[in-house]
Amino acid sequence: MSVGARHNGSAKACRAPSGTSCPAHTRVYRKGKLAAEGFPVEQISDLLDEPDTVVWLDLLQPTREDLGVVTEELGLHPLAVDDAVNEQQRAKLDRYDDHLFLSAYTVHIDPTTAELATGEVAAFITPRALVTVRKSEHIELDALLERWDATADKASSGIGYLLHGLLDLLVDRHFEAVQELDEQIEGLEDVLFDERPRSHELQRRSFEMRKSLVMLRRVVLPMREVVNSLMRRDSDLVDPAMAPYFQDVYDHVLRATEWTESLRDLVSTILETNLTLQGNRLNEVMRSLTSWAALLAVTTAVTGFYGQNVPYPGFGKEWGFVFSLVLLLGITGGLYLFLQKRGWL
Amino acid sequence: MSVGARHNGSAKACRAPSGTSCPAHTRVYRKGKLAAEGFPVEQISDLLDEPDTVVWLDLLQPTREDLGVVTEELGLHPLAVDDAVNEQQRAKLDRYDDHLFLSAYTVHIDPTTAELATGEVAAFITPRALVTVRKSEHIELDALLERWDATADKASSGIGYLLHGLLDLLVDRHFEAVQELDEQIEGLEDVLFDERPRSHELQRRSFEMRKSLVMLRRVVLPMREVVNSLMRRDSDLVDPAMAPYFQDVYDHVLRATEWTESLRDLVSTILETNLTLQGNRLNEVMRSLTSWAALLAVTTAVTGFYGQNVPYPGFGKEWGFVFSLVLLLGITGGLYLFLQKRGWL
Amino acid sequence: MSVGARHNGSAKACRAPSGTSCPAHTRVYRKGKLAAEGFPVEQISDLLDEPDTVVWLDLLQPTREDLGVVTEELGLHPLAVDDAVNEQQRAKLDRYDDHLFLSAYTVHIDPTTAELATGEVAAFITPRALVTVRKSEHIELDALLERWDATADKASSGIGYLLHGLLDLLVDRHFEAVQELDEQIEGLEDVLFDERPRSHELQRRSFEMRKSLVMLRRVVLPMREVVNSLMRRDSDLVDPAMAPYFQDVYDHVLRATEWTESLRDLVSTILETNLTLQGNRLNEVMRSLTSWAALLAVTTAVTGFYGQNVPYPGFGKEWGFVFSLVLLLGITGGLYLFLQKRGWL
Amino acid sequence: MSVGARHNGSAKACRAPSGTSCPAHTRVYRKGKLAAEGFPVEQISDLLDEPDTVVWLDLLQPTREDLGVVTEELGLHPLAVDDAVNEQQRAKLDRYDDHLFLSAYTVHIDPTTAELATGEVAAFITPRALVTVRKSEHIELDALLERWDATADKASSGIGYLLHGLLDLLVDRHFEAVQELDEQIEGLEDVLFDERPRSHELQRRSFEMRKSLVMLRRVVLPMREVVNSLMRRDSDLVDPAMAPYFQDVYDHVLRATEWTESLRDLVSTILETNLTLQGNRLNEVMRSLTSWAALLAVTTAVTGFYGQNVPYPGFGKEWGFVFSLVLLLGITGGLYLFLQKRGWL
Amino acid sequence: MSVGARHNGSAKACRAPSGTSCPAHTRVYRKGKLAAEGFPVEQISDLLDEPDTVVWLDLLQPTREDLGVVTEELGLHPLAVDDAVNEQQRAKLDRYDDHLFLSAYTVHIDPTTAELATGEVAAFITPRALVTVRKSEHIELDALLERWDATADKASSGIGYLLHGLLDLLVDRHFEAVQELDEQIEGLEDVLFDERPRSHELQRRSFEMRKSLVMLRRVVLPMREVVNSLMRRDSDLVDPAMAPYFQDVYDHVLRATEWTESLRDLVSTILETNLTLQGNRLNEVMRSLTSWAALLAVTTAVTGFYGQNVPYPGFGKEWGFVFSLVLLLGITGGLYLFLQKRGWL
Secondary structure, three states: OOOOOOOOOOOOOOOOOOOOOOOOEEEEEEOOOOOOOOOHHHHHHHHHOOOEEEEEEEEEEEHHHHHHHHHHOOOOOOHHHHHHHOOOOOOOEEEEOEEEEEEEEEEOOOOOOEEEEEEEEEEEEEEEEEEEEEOOOOHHHHHHHHHHHHHHHHHHOOOHHHHHHHHHHHHHHHHHHHHOOOOHHHHHHHHOOOOOOOOOHHHHHHHHHHHHHHHHHHHHHHHHHHHHHHHOOOOOOOOOOHHHHHHHHHHHHHHHHHHHHHHHHHHHHHHHHHHHHHHHHHHHHHHHHHHHHHHHHHHHHHHHOOOOOOOOOOOOOOHHHHHHHHHHHHHHHHHHHHHHOOOOO | OOOOOOOOOOOOOOOOOOOOOEEEEEEEEOOOEEEEOOOOOOHHHHHOOOOOOEEEEEOOOHHHHHHHHHHHHHHHHHHHHHHHOOOOOOOEEEEEOOEEEEEEEEEEEEEOEEEEEEEEEEEEEEEEEEEEEEEOOOOOOHHHHHHHHHOHHHHHHHHHHHHHHHHHHHHHHHHHHHHHHHHHHHHHHHHHHOOOHHHOOOOOOOHHHHHHHHHHEEEEHHHHHHHHHHHHHHHOOOOOHHHHHHHHHHHHHHHHHHHHHHHHHHHHHHHHHHEEEEEHHHHHHHHHHHHHHHHHHHHHHHHHHHHOOOOOOOOHHHHHHHHHHHHHHHHHHHHHHHHHHHOOO | OOOOOOOOOOOOOOOOOOOOOOOOOEEEEEEEEEEEEEOOOHHHHHHOOOOEEEEEEEEEEHHHHHHHHHHHHHHOHHHHHHHHHHHOOOEEEEEEOOOEEEEEEEEEEEEOOEEEEEEEEEEEEEOOEEEEEEEEEEEEEHHHHHHHHHHHHHHOOOOOHHHHHHHHHHHHHHHHHHHHHHHHHHHHHHOOOOOOHHHHHHHHHHHHHHHHHHHHHHHEEEEEEEHHHHHOOOOOOOOOHHHHHHHHHHHHHHHHHHHHHHHHHHHHHHHHHHHHHHHHHHHHHHHHHHHHHHHHHHHHHHHHHHHOOOOOOOOOOOOHHHHHHHHHHHHHHHHHHHHHHHHOO | OOOOOOOOOOOOOOOOOOOOOOOOOEEEEOOOEEEEOOHHHHHHHHHHHHEOOOOOOOOOOHHHHHHHHHHHHOOOOOHHHHHHOOOOOOEEEEOOOOOOEEEEEEEEOOOOOOOEHHHHHHHEEOEEEEEEEEHHOOHHHHHHHHHHHHHHHHHOOOOOHHHHHHHHHHHHHHHHHHHHHHHHHHHHHHHOOOOOOOOOHHHHHHHHHHHHHHHHHHHHHHHHHHHHHHHHHHHOOOOOEEEEEEEEHHHHHHHHHHHHHHHHHHHHHHHHHHHHHHHHHHHHHHHHHHHHHHHHHHHHHHHHHOOOOOOOOOOOHHHHHHHHHHHHHHHHHHHHHHHHHOOOO | OOOOOOOOOOOOOOOOOOOOOEEEEEEEEEEEEEEEEEEHOOOHHHOOOOOOEEEEEEEEOOHHHHHHHHHHHHHHHHHHHHHHHHHOOOOOOEEEOOOEEEEEEEEOOOOOOOOOOEEEEEEEEOOOOEEEOOOOOOOOOHHHHHHHOOOHHHHHHOHHHHHHHHHHHHHHHHHHHHHHHHHHHHHHHHOOOOOOHHHHHHHHHHHHHHHHHHHHHHHHHHHHHHHHHHHHHHOOOOOOHHHHHHHHHHHHHEEEHHHHHHHHHHHHHHHHHHHHHHHHHHHHHHHHHHHHHHHHHHHHHHHHHOOOOOOOOOOOHHHHHHHHHHHHHHHHHHHHHHHOOOOOO
């Protein structure tokens, strides 16, 4: 197996059924070069015995038993293993004696419904091994591999290089989600001042967006601490050459956070504007209703008057009809024109 | 009495009426092993004289006198005893010369009403004894004992082990409450966009939830400080082996806090959306009302006109009727179609 | 004059007209025992010359001249004297070279109107004297004396003991106010979902409560800093034995603050819920109005039609009447049933 | 020229046309005593050469050239001179090598419109000279002089004494503005629950107040930093004797800030209460409208029925009239009573 | 090429097609004097070899290749180059080993629509070179050059002088945008209380303004950190003589930020006031509608009554007509006057 044997299509199946029951992927870097990939999981132990190697193992939805393969070899803490197996962890970076444990989320906004889907990923980070645990298939392995291969010149930074690729991918996903929401919000604005308001759609959409923004915030905000803590305290993992790259990821996290906040503001603004626009429309409708009621009152008064069975002037006479007609048309017409002019009808 | 004598059903009654008048439970760990449980309260003093023992005593709604048994033995501060006897304390961790005093809450969300019920628990923590004071029966002893027995391998960490079990249980309860509220809020969302809005139910529910969230926040938020302060400053209680477990509890507290905040955001979003939806419905109702008023005006005008007792063209003539009918049907029909097309009726 | 000469009823009048023109109270503690009380103000100077004495002087609404008695003796700063005489100070703790100056408020919620009344108190604190200046009679002296007498065993802590009694009383008052507001808010909730809404009452009440909460916050919040600063920096005043008691006061301040914030949240929630409930009611009323308008349109159309003076089919005929009756009852009845079924009438 | 030559009425004109083209005022203190005032601006240079003098110069709306008189003598930084000449500076305290530059605002609330007027003042502060630059005549010189003369006993503190007088005046003005707004808000509350709501007035007023509060906040908030920074870092300017006085100003700033925040809360509360009161009124009006519509429907039905040209029972008969009258009065009367009882009319 | 060859009109085209394909501008300062400008880009390398020179290069929308000219010479980090080429960076100051990387925005408010347009600028800062990268033509080069030339006396401060000119320009642009928005908001206020409300315009405008304020905030807020960090940490770039000037820029940033916040408050205030004004208008319209409905009911009742085909008193009689007329005019007239007096019509 050599570097040439690249990933194609989705992902290679696990070669080591004896090792893990779940799909697994492996890579080893030797002296900053990709030396092999797709080898059986049980070889990891041997590879780590060699000097100058950095090993990557990916497991998709592993059970606790699947993780057993590396738990002992890497000295993983039972609590971290628990967190890697259970879902719904906080995005965080936990420090154990022998390793770090990272928990984070990839996100995706459905362009049609604005709903947010999240995929959880966990990672054990030791000075010479990165074990990624994908809790759903939302995290595309290919994108990660491409990112690593595209920056292969930094592979000599070892684990920092691998970790950066992973974080960069996740934060880019956050960024794309914010961007997608931003575009959808622009769409909302257009609907907002539409002549024929599509309020129901607007509400449903904006509700879904606000929900997605709340969720997104919960995922994005803790990343600030995760990346910052990596930069400040883990100088052994993040060597000087990688430092600017982690700084870059951190800038992205900050921008995603600030942008999310701005979008929250914008959606609130849209909602509040919609509320006042509704009030406007209501006032306009009420005004025309009042106008109709006034017209109705006039019509009723005139025709009702001439419908009485009492000998009013003109009762049963031609000129009575003419007079009533003149009255009816005159008063309603005058009122109509008056209301039109005031813009009430 | 041996380790084999396990708790069954609810809880064993107090064996030491002379000691306390309230239900009491006891346990002693010797060299990291559960050595005895359910022994009389007055033996505690002797057990603490032995080296390598860690003692646990639980009292349910004790009076100040009941606490007298241990007050002197453990050197408890009168203020702490006050706080343990009185209800409605803040969730907090107070430091006294000889011991710590913990005050915290277990919570429970009623799935049908979304109301929050709280149960208060206090604890005195000395280097070798944990005295838990349950101020209500909401805190189930069995759950605590199960948790301890499930992690019996950590019993050698002494008081840290016992304290972790207690905090872990409380924080899990907080978490479950947040989770329950989260599910209920999802239910609210479904109601929100219902064709036939059940607004009253929605309001009642969301009001209860917001109230529960306010209460929950008051209980959950201070736990952050409690657990954090235990980790930072009490290295004698929390030995290195237990540190990751307290960190884990702390992560849970953080997540419960963040989740609570998100839920507050979501409920606000639901409420505001409901408000604009109401506005929409009002606008729609008003529009159809205006339409009816317009139709009414037309009908009144035509039939009123032909009801006049003046010899209008067609008065008393067949063709007059036909003409009036055509007018009536024509104008109202036309108006009806026009309003239908504009979506007002 | 001896310890036995206790305060009875309200408060003893000033014995030293030459000293102060305002009501004054005095006490002296010698070696942790109450040695005398009610003695003339001018003896204070002599008493302070004795070792092991701690003196308390209370003045009710003194003028600057009244304070002259102690200003020189205790070396009070003119600015502090200003603040003690003028009203509307911030709750604060000012440090001068020779003494501390405390300014704080007692509060009271009127159970019927929910209005907040405040009473201002100032205090000069020197290592061996406490001078309390009550700016209104809201601060009941008896409650303060009872509190001191109830904890007479701590009197050996000197000024710390006196100061603790004063702060404890004030903070308890804050607490009671929060508790009273809490209960009133529970009452509001019941009104909120009443079948027959008493909206005006609800608004008036909730307005008054929000106002009281705003005021209360202004009074309670600065106490945090006051007590905290006493604990951290004044180790000479607060001896180790008193420290837990000040910590206890601080806990109370924190809880009052947090509770106040919760109540603000709750009142907001009530108000917003009320707004949406109003919206609901409006929608319901509008729907029934629209229904009436529709029924009205039908009735008008039918009877108007048959009221025309043109020979429509059935004009002046028995079967015409029957037909019109059938039409009228049929259409209005049908519409009525239809609207009933949709829940609009 | 001597101390006796006091300022009378408004302010003395500039004696030194050669020095400045704008109105100028001067004072010199020698060994803590006011030695002279109103002397020509060009003497300042000589006076500063004497030991133990402190000089004050005030310029009203000077040009850059006017400031030239002192710029060189006092070594004023060009940027500070810019800021002193240009309007709309931030309230701030800038530090230059040789001097401090203060920028602050006096404020005034118009009692009839609640509008906030601001007047800007700048000051150059060197260890022995204070140059105040008034950018508008809002800052009354007399008030400043009175304040200084009233505390002449502190004049030995030199520049600290002068600076304190200036800050104390400004902060008092802030305080008065807050107080004025507080009173106006009390007035608003009365209008709020008026039987006959004067909503338009209420809105205009509360709008103006909120605007003034926003502006006031912008002016008051930065003063905290200004005074705090003076106290913490400029021990050479603020000697120990003046420290409590600056602390006092700081307390005032804090209270003005807190009060401003409270008022913002209160105005919000008033606005929200007004919104729900409006909702109430709308509901009440709608209910009575619905009632009228129902009464209208009944009247129309009965009289319309008896107006039909078909031989209904009683057509053209006396008893028909009696029956119709009974029906009309009975049904409308009954309905009226029913609606009255439910409080809808 | 000499100092005399000044920029005229827009900007000189790039003289060095071999160097860059995009428009480029250059300047070199030698010993604090502008020595040359408009020279080919490839000379930069030579110029930097001379001592006492400071070089400025501006590139308009360069490609990565265009930047290649200086990347190597100045040792620019690939990540910084990425950020300079890609759009939509955060306003930030990144530190690399050999240089700083600045990213910032110029802004402009369209006076007719209140829309915010932004223009991005990036800059590489080394101890002796400033490379500005304009990502759009929004950043007018002429304004920058004018600013530098106007403060040519500070040119001896080298890179700090150039950098200050750039930041000062950007922050001034921010300031102008805030000022423009402030004026537009004043305009909004006038519309708000207009007799004939132009609500739609108001909403559209205020929506656009809030959006611009959200955007502006995102651009202005990070500048605080950028300038602050330059002042605190880059003492080599910002020499003591320039320090006050950077402090001045920082003051401007602070004021722009505070002002932006105030404007947000004001726009919210306007929106909320508009909402209550709408409520007022609705209430007024509803009241007049109710009044019309009441008048209608009376008219209908009277004329309907006299239109019945039953021999009511006065049926077919002169006095019946007179009576009906009196009734009609009397009741409607009376009701009209009554409603007028209550201000409902």
